[in-house]
Amino acid sequence: MTLFIQQLFNGLALGGVYCLAAIGLTLVFGVLRIPNLAHGALYMLGAYLTYFFLTTIGVPYIAAIGIAAIMLFVVGVGLERLVFHPLRNSPHTHHMIAAVGAMFFFQALAQAIWGADFRRMDTPITGELRILGAEISAQRIVIIVVAVIVLALLAWFIKRSIHGQTIEAIEQDRVGASLVGINPSMVSMLTLGLSALLATIAAGLVAPINLLSPTMGDALNLKVFAIIILGGLGSLPGAIVGGFALAIAETMTATYISSGVGEAVAFIVLVAVLAIKPTGLFTKAVQR
Amino acid sequence: MNALKNPRLLGMLAVVIVLAAAPIFFAEQNYAMRVVTVGMCAAIAVYGLNIILGFTGQLSLAQGGFFGIGAYGVGLLTTDFDWSFWSAFIVTIIGTAAVGYLCGLIALRTKDEYFAIFTMAIGFIIFLVISRWESVTHAHSGVNNVKFPEGGGIIDFESPVAMFYLVFVILLICIYVTHAIRRSSVGRTLLTIRTSEDLADAIGVRVGFSKQLAFAASAVLGGIGGGLYATVVGFIGPDSASIDKTFEFLMFILVGGMGTVAGPLLGSMIVTFLFELFQDFQAYRFIVLGPIIVALVIFAPRGIIGYLGGIVDRRSRKQKIAEARRTADGASPEYDTAKSGTVTSGIDPEETK
Amino acid sequence: MNSVPRTRSRRLLSSAAIGTLVFTIAACGGGGSGDGGDTVVIGYTGPLSGGGAAYGENVKIGLEMAVDDLNDDGVEVDGKPVTLELKSLDDKYAPSTAASNAQRLADQDKAPVVVSPNAGAIKAIQQINSGRSNFLISAYTSDPAIVQSDNPLTMMIPPNFESYASEFTETGMKHGGKKLALLGTQSEYGQQWTKSITDAWKEAGGSVGGDNSVDYATVSDFAGPVSKALADKPDAIFVGGPSQPTALIMEEARKQGFEGSFLVMDQAKLDEMATVAKIDNLTNSVGVLPVSEYEDPGTKDFIDKFADKAGDKKVPTSETALNYQGIAIITKAMEVSGSTDDPEKIRASISDALPEVDDKYKVNGFPDEITDQGHLLNPNLEATYLDDDGEYTKVPIDQVSDAK
């Protein structure tokens, strides 16, 4: 029983990790329909920049995340301008390959700057909590809470924008409040910038429980795609449910069946769900 | 036959002749032979991708997985089960066809992004099975000493040159088959589906069934490529089924030109050589290669063949149009035909939304 | 579908892009270098980008240090001075790429020896290194499968990992207890270790829980797997993969209340682990001896030189040290055989070369013999036990045979 509770908390924390990583991707995928495979790389860059400000420069934790997030916003905007904007009329394939190219670039860049070695990011949030006999670190609790809050806020912000009313999303957003009447390419820029910013917040929170390396985004990339497809494209509640459900399924199958199945479960569930409901769990069945 | 007047065919012919002659210059260079031969194995799988992506317009991300099934089918059957290469190869091809068909049954219920991610999941599951099912696939230990094809005492396939020509001939067959498919009503069916499934429905195309066939066909070519790859390299590990392979294939097809007949071959060769060329930069090669990939996608979105083909098409169409005008003498020249092929009508829907 | 608005400038740009491409490919034809006559290329193919990059870099540093030092000392083969040159290629851990790279190094750079640091890659390279092409593989892996294949041109550097199992078991049981949990990484190598430890542990009369191996590279949070392993209330845990994630797992286990002993696979190095986790969380563990604990004649200087090269934050590991030794051995074998381009002769002379190697290159348990199958054997193999005070105690290891 203790094991079950412990794993439930572990699953929740992992769900928080997945959700946080998925947010930015859902944004871009949902609003612009771009499968941004470079998202994991942005997440990685965000982690390294946070690390840089926190450890190398010595800025406080929250501030380090903030500065890194702003820098990543710029990177995201740059990515949109240089890569996705010229491709705005091309089919998905082009986006995917361009994103892969960008991902290669970011990874090589990070390796050139910070080296290939694993790095550890220590944060001021330390200590463990004991709940019902289960041990869980404070950092993980922060992850769960922040994931839920950020996702809920975001869902509330752009709920109506997903299916067409793209511009409204930005209008409701405080960044875009002053930009009423902006053109669609501005929306794209802001969306990608925002997604990179969110990826950094996620990375800043999640990186401390694991390690930093130039390929740290890879492990998340595929799973996060599974999650947002499972939940239904562009559905933020779907991303929340999908993230937590898959994480708990993963932890539980790994615990009670085998770790191999645990690794595959996200994809098996995805295949099963799409076989029954080809548009994901939460879509309002809006196919073009 | 007016094949000689067709610049596309001429181009294709040129590529094929250059390749066919390659061993004359590189026979002693094992490295060059190896790179080209491995590149051709990949090219076969890319032709498979061309059927489902280029002709049918469905982005399948399972191709690396099918490539892996092909490689492991041949690898395991020739080692652990001690089959001859040829029987293993044929059984493997049938096997990939079956797996492809079954996956297609479910996969084709989904559309667009869902199809892409769904096939990505399939590819990833295949990868996980290969890398985790230790008792059968030897997981990360890989499969060592995959048999060479039996030459029946006539050809010794241990020689890289013989192996080169084996892969080359099979590649040519695959190219011809894709070419024939494209020209035939089957190909037209697939192109119809690519343009609009509703329209395809309306003119009597069996959309589901055709997509299914295309998916299975693409899986088969993936399996063929993988099977040959296994015997060419002799040792295979789970990386031969990884998602990276899929992206590699996508890169090949995109650089060469989607939906074209020569594109996959040219793309595979060019990208393979680019990768080898930039090896000297080691870890930092992707600082250069990454932007090159992005630039290619942006500036030559239809690939090299698509780009060249566009020029050829415009020219030949201009001729034909002029001819049609002359014979019908009642021309209606109120629009500019010179723009044909490059500018499409209207405002971009994404921009106006 | 294809509604790309194209302008003239874009067309120009695309022609330019394609033109550049064609040009670079044409330029690619050249390749090949190193006809300086007295330059010998040492080839290296390893993961220099992607997930294994850190590992590949560590190996590369050892090779670079060896090549620099040997060149400084001066190498003389058959009466002529020879300059060594290291040429490294990236294979991203993919065996087939590694084999292509090795082929290229042998063909274009005439490298008589190619270093590869992973078993899969070595197996792939063994398909091509003796036959139409000939070159020696300097194999950095402790998987005995690569010498079992009877490849005549393979030199295996590290000790056979199977040697560790019984000693690790004994030490782990002594400081922990009879019940073992398995939490190694899901790599080829990790799985072999898991198997080997499982067998040894059972043989010693202990009980082994379920296999909880996870892929260290793709797990986002180790808490789940650790909880599961701890659920069986083990007295000892087998862990291991790359040092840093291994350290994280041990730390997590300690935080979740584990008090038993750790058996640490040789891929993870205790001193390197201490750079990402507090040493308190790593104690009561048995693992391979850190380089700094070796007492070979060249160890001290090597560590200093390593610090100069890689910075003092980095810990020198056996990946670096053993490959440093390896190149010194091969170079000496070239001198002894009087040949830089006949890998068979070089391989045959290794045995005679071993006692000739200068003391400064003896840094990490120097071997005194090479088996017929090509395995370098260090007579005094030692592992270590890290006690609760953070002190290393040496544990002598009996080496097992490489036979299947």
Place this chain on the structure above:
Amino acid sequence: MTLLEIRDLGKRFGGLDAVKDVSLDVEEGRITAVIGPNGAGKSTLFNLIHGYYRPTSGSVTFKGDDITNSSPHHAVADGIARTFQTTHLFDDSTLLENVLAGRIVRSKSTIFDAVFHTPRHRRESRINKDKAMEALEFCEIDTHRHDLASNVPQEVQKRTAVAMALATEPELLLLDEPAGGIPEEETTDFGNLIRSLPKRGVSVLLVEHKMSMIMGLADTILVLDHGQKLALGTPAEIQSNPDVIRAYLGSTAEEKK
């Protein structure tokens, strides 16, 4: 003879009736029209006939065979072709290639024929091309055959859609607003094209907004309102039907000038 028999056809989406209890006979060699305000269920009716939707009630019979639950490609194979309200064409292909696509359903050759270039394949390719050219000529757009579909004027595109449908060798052609988007002055020509179809052995069922065109074209007119039949009869009868005038003609005809 009655070609198409629709009996009490109905389709519910959610709780709403898109089409309810519609019955209609389409006579061979005639032009039958369906009119009604937007949202009256005209397109849904088409989709039901063609098998794109499954009806919730009623039946559709074509040449005596029940095709109620058939699928679109079966419908086409049986001899029912259709065009769309918004023109669907293969933009990157020439008109000839577009019309050739309509031949797919009549092609018997398989992948193997194509690969081995069998006589059947060659014979079929030739026939397909001839038939496609014939359809292009019939629609008077053969001079444009090498132009890209995206580069020709709207009217030519509309004609191409008809030619593509004709290439499937239908006995019944469903035209969904065939003259939509065509300038007023060209509708007469287009009307003539439709009028010539029955002589070719193709009966027509069409949905159209342009009243002037319908009245001079159709033999029988069905008026739909809220998915139900409002009236059925000859143009003259419809024009004088008070229900129709009140519900439809009176208001929308004025709006539509």
